[in-house]
Amino acid sequence: MNELVFFINKVVIAGSVIGSIYALGAIGVTLIFGILRFAHFAHGDMMTVGAGLSLVVAVLLAEAGVSTPLPIGFVAMPIAMVLTALLAIGLDRTFYKPLRDAGVRPVVLVMASVGIMLMMQGLVRLLAGSSTRSFFFSERKDIFRIDLPFLEARRSLVITEPQVLLIAFTVVAVVALHFFLTRTRHGKAMRAMSDNADLARITGINTEQVVWMTWIIGGGLAAAGGTLLSLDVTFKPDLSFNIILPIFAAAIVGGIGRPYGAIAGGFLVGFTETLAIFNWSILLRPFDALFPAWLEVPANLAFVPTEYKITIPFFILVAVLVWRPTGLFKGRVL
Amino acid sequence: MSLLAATNLHAGYGGMNILDGVDIAIDAGEIGVIVGPNGAGKSTTLKALFGLLKISEGSVVLNGVDITNAPPDSLVSHGMSFVPQEKNVFLTLSVHENLEMGAFIRRDDYSHLLDHVYDIFEPLKAKRNQPAGELSGGQRQMVAIGRAMMTEPRLLLLDEPTAGLSPLFMSEIFDRIIAINATGVGILMVEQNAKQALKIAHRGFVLASGQNRFTDTGQALLDDPEVARSFLGG
Numbered sequence: 083m084n085e086l087v088f089f090i091n092k093v094v095i096a097g098s099v100i101g102s103i104y105a106l107g108a109i110g111v112t113l114i115f116g117i118l119r120f121a122h123f124a125h126g127d128m129m130t131v132g133a134g135l136s137l138v139v140a141v142l143l144a145e146a147g148v149s150t151p152l153p154i155g156f157v158a159m160p161i162a163m164v165l166t167a168l169l170a171i172g173l174d175r176t177f178y179k180p181l182r183d184a185g186v187r188p189v190v191l192v193m194a195s196v197g198i199m200l201m202m203q204g205l206v207r208l209l210a211g212s213s214t215r216s217f218f219f220s221e222r223k224d225i226f227r228i229d230l231p232f233l234e235a236r237r238s239l240v241i242t243e244p245q246v247l248l249i250a251f252t253v254v255a256v257v258a259l260h261f262f263l264t265r266t267r268h269g270k271a272m273r274a275m276s277d278n279a280d281l282a283r284i285t286g287i288n289t290e291q292v293v294w295m296t297w298i299i300g301g302g303l304a305a306a307g308g309t310l311l312s313l314d315v316t317f318k319p320d321l322s323f324n325i326i327l328p329i330f331a332a333a334i335v336g337g338i339g340r341p342y343g344a345i346a347g348g349f350l351v352g353f354t355e356t357l358a359i360f361n362w363s364i365l366l367r368p369f370d371a372l373f374p375a376w377l378e379v380p381a382n383l384a385f386v387p388t389e390y391k392i393t394i395p396f397f398i399l400v401a402v403l404v405w406r407p408t409g410l411f412k413g414r415v416l
Numbered sequence: 417m418s419l420l421a422a423t424n425l426h427a428g429y430g431g432m433n434i435l436d437g438v439d440i441a442i443d444a445g446e447i448g449v450i451v452g453p454n455g456a457g458k459s460t461t462l463k464a465l466f467g468l469l470k471i472s473e474g475s476v477v478l479n480g481v482d483i484t485n486a487p488p489d490s491l492v493s494h495g496m497s498f499v500p501q502e503k504n505v506f507l508t509l510s511v512h513e514n515l516e517m518g519a520f521i522r523r524d525d526y527s528h529l530l531d532h533v534y535d536i537f538e539p540l541k542a543k544r545n546q547p548a549g550e551l552s553g554g555q556r557q558m559v560a561i562g563r564a565m566m567t568e569p570r571l572l573l574l575d576e577p578t579a580g581l582s583p584l585f586m587s588e589i590f591d592r593i594i595a596i597n598a599t600g601v602g603i604l605m606v607e608q609n610a611k612q613a614l615k616i617a618h619r620g621f622v623l624a625s626g627q628n629r630f631t632d633t634g635q636a637l638l639d640d641p642e643v644a645r646s647f648l649g650g
Contacts, residue, residue, distance in 0.1 A: 267520065270509065274517045277506040284466070284500065285563065286492030286521040 101352025102252035106307030108332035108344035110300030116276030116339035120191035124199040126326030132305025135162035155217035170301030244313035331395035337409030426473035436626035451610040452623035497564035504560035507549030518566030533562040554585035574605035
């Protein structure tokens with residue numbers, strides 16, 4: 083039984099955690115691609131900036147003597163989401179919109195987003211330094227140990243408070259996004275513009291308004307993803323540079339331009355990663371007696387060593403592009 | 417007063433004029449049909465009227481308001497709707513959502529209009545929750561026209577509404593266009609099926625090389641032996 087608990091801790095919980103982060107980022111990437119037709123490479127750093135803003139707000143709140151039952155970084159997060167959404171709109175007005183109005187090709191916008199990515203990375207390092215910082219500067223990180231009601235289970239399920247908040251937030255965000263896209267006038271307009279931008283304009287849909295909403299949702303969710311990831315581990319300036327590739331893999335796996343695909347893709351990439359680095363010999367060891375004598379279960383039986391985890395999204399990305407370029411949910415072909 | 421009066425239109429792509437002095441005028445509640453050989457500038461005329469193409473010379477007056485080179489989204493609120501020839505429905509949205517998007521600029525209750533569209537395009541009623549991409553060509557055309565009707569336009573521009581449809585669907589679409597016109601909506605359409613279209617037209621415009629070759633009532637054009645010989649295949 084202990085092995086099963088170990089599996090749940092190492093794969094189910096860890097996979098849900100990283101899958102949620104990827105999904106929150108990939109929704110933004112896929113929406114921006116659907117509406118504005120370019121791969122927004124600065125999205126990862128929008129997550130870092132969002133997390134950084136949460137940290138600043140959290141420190142300010144703590145200094146003001148605010149104390150909350152929830153982690154203070156989580157309380158600060160909504161403010162950071164608003165600020166990041168404003169930042170995203172500001173970046174669009176300053177950089178992307180003039181390029182769009184000049185009628186440039188999508189690749190120019192992609193290059194502009196790489197420039198903004200580097201710029202934001204530089205700014206974060208300039209303002210926050212290059213060291214890691216914990217969100218738990220004034221409080222303790224709550225860790226829940228849940229004992230399973232099984233006889234021999236001596237290990238307990240371990241999940242931290244930020245992880246619970248992350249998974250809960252992702253569920254709420256996904257449900258809210260679903261209602262927005264299918265039930266509201268502006269959400270439907272967003273889907274319409276993603277489907278056929280020319281027709282949307284002819285129909286009289288305010289396309290500029292849709293662009294604003296895309297940045298608000300994309301920026302807000304990026305800030306949330308960045309903050310929740312930083313709460314789970316720590317805030318570091320290169321936080322999202324490492325997750326931008328899995329996020330793009332998730333968006334492409336799900337079918338580019340498809341928000342539900344991005345969610346599914348996020349969890350698919352997240353779980354594939356955790357399954358690939360999981361040490362399977364732990365699950366096989368109890369059955370050691372069943373194997374022939376000459377076959378010994380090795381001590382380490384992972385598909386990929388942990389330090390090569392980043393190869394998994396690469397592999398998924400290439401495999402999808404070769405065998406199913408439209409992704410699981412029949413998105414656009416890049 | 418005429419509903420739409422376009423005078424001496426000059427427009428084109430990249431400095432090359434395709435329209436070289438086109439005149440279009442229709443009165444409220446009329447059906448106008450633009451016919452002519454390939455490359456005559458029929459579709460270009462509609463695009464220029466709807467602000468999708470810069471007009472370099474000439475003027476467009478809708479209902480007494482000068483709308484020359486006004487952006488398409490403002491024209492929708494001026495009472496003009498446009499149904500392009502291709503890619504004219506939101507494929508991933510349901511039939512009902514397509515119609516709702518047509519009413520995007522409206523902030524009032526438009527449920528009576530939805531009923532009206534479903535009355536005219538009866539086959540759509542049963543498919544209201546299906547994605548428009550799953551419909552047949554004829555039904556998609558109905559969604560496209562229905563979408564354009566949701567703003568209660570005074571003038572509906574249709575670019576080859578029967579292109580690629582079987583003869584059966586073609587006459588069905590023509591019947592529906594007559595039904596829409598009967599409610600007082602002015603219609604200006606480009607058609608390949610010139611004879612059939614001129615039969616239902618109050619005004620006909622035969623374009624060639626970006627200019628009006630003949631302009632008359634639909635019936636007069638059909639009766640004109642010269643029009644018949646050079647443009648209607650005898």
